[in-house]
Amino acid sequence: MANLFSSFDPSSGILSLNWLSSLIGLLIIPPMYWLIPSRMNMLWIKIIMTLNKEFKILIGNNMIKGNTLIFISLFSLILLNNFIGLFPYIFTSTSHLIMSLALALPLWLSFMIYGWTNNTTHMLAHLVPQGTPPILMPFMVCIETISNIIRPITLAVRLSANMIAGHLLMTLLGSTGPSMDMSLLWILLITQMLLLILELSVSIIQSYVFTVLSTLYSSEVN
Template identity: 60%
Template sequence: MMTNLFSSFDPSSFPLLSMNWMSTMMMFLLPSTFWLIPSRWNYMWIYLMSTMHNEFKILIKSPNNKGMTLMFTSLFIFIMINNFMGLFPYIFTSSSHLTFTLSLSLPMWVSFMIFGWINNTKHMLAHLVPQGAPSALLPFLVIIETTSNIIRPGTLAIRLTANMIAGHLLLTLMGNSGSSLNTPMLSVLISAQILLLILESAVAVIQAYVFSILMTLYSSEVN
């Protein structure tokens, strides 16, 4: 029995060695494409990777940095797989913790900022002041732009964490009420949970896409 509603996000495992975060490594167990004739799974995977490459290539804009799409495509796949793994029973949802999301957003944002301020200092300073702004508002605009820039990794992490927590909490609440329902209402509850699970599967892909797209836009601003 759970001590509270949020204890479903922190399952217990071995007392000496916590296996909770092992689910984040499941993507490394995916079979490699070593076959002479690729399967339908390989075709789907290659199609997904090429589609994301084309998406990120448009956003990066710079012809000298097209190789960066590999990093953002890997980020998308990594987050998406971890979001999907959390939908399976008895698997720790690592993407619902700020430890996971901040570890992805903060180092990348810091590296972009360091690269931008070292190599494109004038561009970064000009980015703090919107074009055509009144002179009297410039100090306030600089403060607002600086604050919005600093909180970017936090908003990225909180957005992903909150969306993962919301759906899992709703599924948990609906599942806990099933023992007190009669047979007709129980069938309605199961149907609603199936629909909600389909919605959560879509959210898992969308949130991974939003995270990687925003990170791509942040990187394009410093170039």
């Protein structure tokens, strides 16, 4: 079990520089500034424009110009770290609560401070949904307050748990390879390939879900 979870240990490895895997994405940035854009660059610009349109709709009418950029940057950071973590011997930083909480908690805290400072009445109105009977109002306030407080935890745990689950499953299956019969080895290889494709899709979905939920939380405080 210790060997199984060693890939998620930040101090494991030869040089213990695992957290530097989060900075590998910086090597991709310089080619973005060439005069003639490449196909990769054009694809990335297309993704950014699509995300920008979607986040504009989610945030609503009270949008300040350029505030979708923070959510696009957040999506890019999580997506890049999720992809990099799929390569062998590279540490998956997003599988740690330290990383995911560091992204979720400051965002949620800034939304809450802004909302309660500038739109106190609106924030209080959010604690009681429309059409709630008067007798249930105290319970609804308690439930809504608790659900609001645990939002950053659920955001962080969702991202980390999804990244850990897939990686552990691939590690468990891969460790059975040496002891497996040669006739069954091709089944293991196909399963591992399918799992890798699944993990690729999970990497995209989880970064998108994290960003969209953060955007929705920000729209509630306006």
